Amino acid sequence: MTKPTADRPWLGAYPAGVPADIDVDQYPSLVHLMEESFHKHAKRPAYSFMGKEISFGQTDSLSQAFAAYLQSLGLVKGDRVAIMMPNVPQYPVAVAGILRAGFVVVNVNPLYTPRELEHQLKDSGAKAIVIVENFAHVLEQCVANTPVKHVVLAAMGDLLGLLKGAVVNYVVRNVKKMVPTYNLPQAVRFNEAIARGTRGAFKRPDIKPDHVAVLQYTGGTTGVSKGAVLLHRNVIANLLQSEAWNEPVMKQLPANEQPTSVCALPLYHIFAFTVNMMLSMRTGGKTILIPNPRDLPAVLKELSKHTFHSFPAVNTLFNGLANHPDFNTVNWSNLKVSVGGGMAVQSAVAKLWLEKTGCPICEGYGLSETSPSASCNPTTSTEYSGTIGVPLPNTWMKCLDDNGAEVPIGQPGEIAIQGPQVMAGYWQRPDETAKVMTPDGFFKSGDVGVMDARGYFKIVDRKKDMVLVSGFNVYPNEVEDVVAQLPGVMECAVVGVPDDKSGEAVKLVIVKKDPALTESQVRDFCKANLTGYKQPKVVEFRTELPKTPVGKILRRELRSK
Numbered sequence: 001m002t003k004p005t006a007d008r009p010w011l012g013a014y015p016a017g018v019p020a021d022i023d024v025d026q027y028p029s030l031v032h033l034m035e036e037s038f039h040k041h042a043k044r045p046a047y048s049f050m051g052k053e054i055s056f057g058q059t060d061s062l063s064q065a066f067a068a069y070l071q072s073l074g075l076v077k078g079d080r081v082a083i084m085m086p087n088v089p090q091y092p093v094a095v096a097g098i099l100r101a102g103f104v105v106v107n108v109n110p111l112y113t114p115r116e117l118e119h120q121l122k123d124s125g126a127k128a129i130v131i132v133e134n135f136a137h138v139l140e141q142c143v144a145n146t147p148v149k150h151v152v153l154a155a156m157g158d159l160l161g162l163l164k165g166a167v168v169n170y171v172v173r174n175v176k177k178m179v180p181t182y183n184l185p186q187a188v189r190f191n192e193a194i195a196r197g198t199r200g201a202f203k204r205p206d207i208k209p210d211h212v213a214v215l216q217y218t219g220g221t222t223g224v225s226k227g228a229v230l231l232h233r234n235v236i237a238n239l240l241q242s243e244a245w246n247e248p249v250m251k252q253l254p255a256n257e258q259p260t261s262v263c264a265l266p267l268y269h270i271f272a273f274t275v276n277m278m279l280s281m282r283t284g285g286k287t288i289l290i291p292n293p294r295d296l297p298a299v300l301k302e303l304s305k306h307t308f309h310s311f312p313a314v315n316t317l318f319n320g321l322a323n324h325p326d327f328n329t330v331n332w333s334n335l336k337v338s339v340g341g342g343m344a345v346q347s348a349v350a351k352l353w354l355e356k357t358g359c360p361i362c363e364g365y366g367l368s369e370t371s372p373s374a375s376c377n378p379t380t381s382t383e384y385s386g387t388i389g390v391p392l393p394n395t396w397m398k399c400l401d402d403n404g405a406e407v408p409i410g411q412p413g414e415i416a417i418q419g420p421q422v423m424a425g426y427w428q429r430p431d432e433t434a435k436v437m438t439p440d441g442f443f444k445s446g447d448v449g450v451m452d453a454r455g456y457f458k459i460v461d462r463k464k465d466m467v468l469v470s471g472f473n474v475y476p477n478e479v480e481d482v483v484a485q486l487p488g489v490m491e492c493a494v495v496g497v498p499d500d501k502s503g504e505a506v507k508l509v510i511v512k513k514d515p516a517l518t519e520s521q522v523r524d525f526c527k528a529n530l531t532g533y534k535q536p537k538v539v540e541f542r543t544e545l546p547k548t549p550v551g552k553i554l555r556r557e558l559r560s561k
Contacts, residue, residue, distance in 0.1 A: 030232050030235055047059070242274070257307075265314065340361040
């Protein structure tokens, strides 16, 4: 039964056609959902990569063969299998194969150092890993210290056909020199694993909603990296919530047009995993795989060949693309939904994106622990709201004080989330799980936010990112959003630095769009737009900001330099 609107003031903001609650129990597992799509959309392209399309039917046969191969290794139901690859078609094939075999996906950042990789493989207890050869040298340095017994080695061109695949692999290895020397004698090539599985027998396991589907490791911003345990029902719920949320604009597609999404965010990140790959699996949509989103000319060149409707991304990618000279080589007119997540979307970026594409950025919010989407602005929005929107169907959010009590509307507090997408806990860390779960089943996000009378939430910042200047709270997002509106600023970030007089002071780091921009212009602009204690004491110009592979700005690195 739907709770009364008084309990969920945000229901008034829902566009027509978006229900307060949806049936999140439509599928017993992600495997049932995927197999339905494999059969229903067998002839449709599922993935587009470097000019090659792979159909739902091909994904079905390849992933079943891969599942049979993994089962032949003697792994048992519930065993963990790691994936360490960029956005290549082997990724979704491996995910489907791992899940169909009854195993658990462990998503690994392909840019990890040996130390970080070793921690994750040991912590998850992964017995096998699927890794692209570009990063094999990293695995070589730590594999002996991990439980990994089986290595499947992929190459960029594996699924591009014999001739094209050979050319791509030659260029990657010998021209671009992107495959450092490695020695993994036990490794089996991806295509060989598929061949063995094709000859072998596949045993269909019984998979239930409460079985673990994914271990999604958090970035470790709060200390050691922890695995969020996402059950089959968690991920199913979140992709169905996202589907319902997008429906008001996606239903505008002509009946014969296949929904198509751009996957420029890395698939090991839960945002792309759920909102790109799994949602497209449900809708029978095509996913355009972008292996390196930092290569903006290559991204735009690829997009110029496609008609696409959905583009989930982070603020830095929207900003980089919108400011790129090749932006207009792409036809943006079919874009129905641009979802901003992972970090705050800045108003200047949202304004520019809307001007250039005609499609507003709907900022959303979520975490690895929430599969990830918890809230989003309505997809029918026509302007930037400066908020993270309202909770999705079946989702409750509230702001809590330090004692766990709900704060009044308009007061800042820690955002807490309850819904079917919330994780089962941290992998083998009951102590850490207890710290973030309230007695009534809400997950405490670590983000400070406020809710207005309409039920819209606004992040004021992460608890630990707050700068305390002479007893006044300064939230970096606010200062960054102001400075980003100054013509001549490409990107900026704010951190707190120690200060003898005020305890902490605001440090502002800027990447210029206009080389003529001066420190005095920045200071004058801040003076005009920010109260005294929020104004930066230190202004620094750099050629780039340190970022995670997803594009989040690494504030801690700005503090230490």
